[in-house]
Amino acid sequence: xxxxxxxxxxxxxxxxxxxxxxxxxxxxxxxxxxxxxxxxxxxxxxxxxxxxxxxxxxxxxxxxxxxxxxxxxxxxxxxxxxxxxxxxxxxxxxxxxxxxxxxxxxxxxxxxxxxxxxxxxxxxxxxxxxxxxxxxxxxxxxxxxxxxxxxxxxxxxxxxxxxxxxxxxxxxxxxxxxxxxxxxxx
Numbered sequence: 001x002x003x004x005x006x007x008x009x010x011x012x013x014x015x016x017x018x019x020x021x022x023x024x025x026x027x028x029x030x031x032x033x034x035x036x037x038x039x040x041x042x043x044x045x046x047x048x049x050x051x052x053x054x055x056x057x058x059x060x061x062x063x064x065x066x067x068x069x070x071x072x073x074x075x076x077x078x079x080x081x082x083x084x085x086x087x088x089x090x091x092x093x094x095x096x097x098x099x100x101x102x103x104x105x106x107x108x109x110x111x112x113x114x115x116x117x118x119x120x121x122x123x124x125x126x127x128x129x130x131x132x133x134x135x136x137x138x139x140x141x142x143x144x145x146x147x148x149x150x151x152x153x154x155x156x157x158x159x160x161x162x163x164x165x166x167x168x169x170x171x172x173x174x175x176x177x178x179x180x181x182x183x184x185x186x
Contacts, residue, residue, distance in 0.1 A: 095170035123185035
């Protein structure tokens with residue numbers, strides 16, 4: 001969906017209609033349940049309100065975000081992706097995202113070990129490949145591989161990738177490739 005905010009608002013409205021309760025009431029019910037684990041909260045909501053997995057999962061996220069410190073709620077899972085030995089790579093990720101944000105609207109689809117960046121379709125993936133390197137996967141139809149822009153095998157999730165070891169490598173050359181992928185995904 002091209003507008004994730006609108007999609008979320010629609011989903012939350014549907015959850016209120018299905019349960020007959022407001023979001024505030026549902027969040028209070030989760031808080032009062034004493035459950036702390038996401039999976040336990042989700043399972044309780046599925047049973048108590050006969051919600052599907054997706055609706056219960058979204059509601060569990062919403063309820064837990066209200067209880068979490070602000071730093072944990074705004075990072076779409078980056079704290080977990082860049083934990084431990086990968087923590088030093090977070091500035092590289094942030095530098096790549098700063099470039100992408102200048103391109104226009106896009107959706108972040110957080111995954112367990114990386115972020116998928118999407119318009120109508122995925123145009124890039126960003127995440128640590130090792131403890132010393134972030135990789136930016138790109139979906140570009142026509143490109144000339146270079147020492148820096150590596151072609152990936154056919155049927156990979158991306159057509160090419162760029163390896164970054166420091167934030168300064170998020171430069172004009174990378175921006176040009178990101179822009180091409182962004183434009184092609186629109």
